[in-house]
Amino acid sequence: MDLADVALFCSIVTTGSLSAAGRASGHSPMAVSRRLAALEAELGVRLLHRTTRAVALTADGETFLPFARTMIAAREAAAAAFVERHEGLSGVLRVTAPNRIGRALVVPLAVRLMAENPLLQVDLTLSDRIVDIVASGIDVALRVATLQASDLVAVRLADNPRILCAAPGYLAAHGRPACLADLDGHACLTLHAMEAWPFNRDGKPLARRVGGRLAANSVDAVREACLAGAGLALLTYWDVAQDLAEETLVALSLSDAEPERLAIWAVLPSRQHRPARVRHFLDALRADLSRTPAVAEPAGANHPPAAEAG
Structure with missing residues (x-):
């Protein structure tokens, strides 16, 4: 043929x-x-x-x-x-990722890979929405949300727990919540897509409805409002890792619950014929995640973010 x-x-x-x-x-x-x-x-x-x-x-x-x-x-x-083998990675690497994680992790890696491989091109789609990777011809989708059953292939790259956090100025003015009930007395910055904040108590999931004056459709908007001292936010570790390291945000712990534990997943359309550029991208991203120093978690937390292969 x-x-x-x-x-x-x-x-x-x-x-x-x-x-x-x-x-x-x-x-x-x-x-x-x-x-x-x-x-x-x-x-x-x-x-x-x-x-x-x-x-x-x-x-x-x-x-x-x-x-x-x-x-x-x-x-x-x-x-x-x-x-x-002779000229380095080549072709077009098509990646989609959430906005914040894409800018913090994928863009620097893409720039480095292109510098090392002159024949490599990167097509990056940043969106907090779920992109149909098969219809869009995407090679790799980075996802944080709980994955649904599908025919796609998922590879676990790193832990990415949700972090309850606030700016130091907000805490100085309003104090720290000590337990779930204390959230009722605080301004909580919420995402449209998350009707209730997900926690775990004694190993079981718990959804806690919270209130506040600001709700937004993007992680970036909630993060910026949190940095400005507008209230508490529940974001994932890699959304705020740099802010926590620079102490512009403070991670908080509650005595009776811990935020939901998520992971960063690489979702691929197939196990077969995975190009070298895709394999190399995943290996390099996993290595970056494992080398990034984790900031101290709030007192009472016992699962620091760590890279793990799927």
Whole structure:
């Protein structure tokens, strides 16, 4: 089977027409049609319905498409392996991450990897929303939220517990909460996506509704308000690690509960044909996470953030 014909078939499906696939590959529409016909003849099935305006997959075409994409991905991975051996990492590394973690961890790493590998490109999407990595062609998604069951592959990179925190000025003016009930007397800065603050008590999850005058749709907005002394915030460790180290925020502990413990996960579309640039990115990120010194947790906490392979 000619992989060039298989690649043309994939291109037709992606672009939606024979002429567009021809322009992308440097072939005439007639040549594309002939090569598609040759592939169909070899397989003994019709892969696409053709009209003057569009093409559509047949049932056999839908069956063949994932195999075709796997073959092309394997070819590209094999070629890249030899290029990377001699010239370093290459191709486009597509990553999505939450805003704060992306800026704090991924951007510096991306800059370093590009400096070390002149043929490497990085396409970074920062968003606190969950991005569909399959539809968007993403190689790696960094996620902090509790993962839902899916066909995607998840690799655990590091602990990332939630941290109850406040600015020193706020604490000087309003005091420290000592237990969950004390939260009722404090201004709590909340996220739209988190209706109640998640804690654990005696190993069991506990959701505590809190009140305050400021709610926002982004971690950055809540963090900035917390830094300005507007109230208490419940954010993850890697959202505020630098602030805690610089003592512009203070981590707080409660006597009767601890904040929910989360982790940083790398989510990938597949276990197969993972390019070297993806493997190297994950290894380097895990190493960065393990080398970053953890600030002291509040009294009573006994699980400092630590990197761990999934």
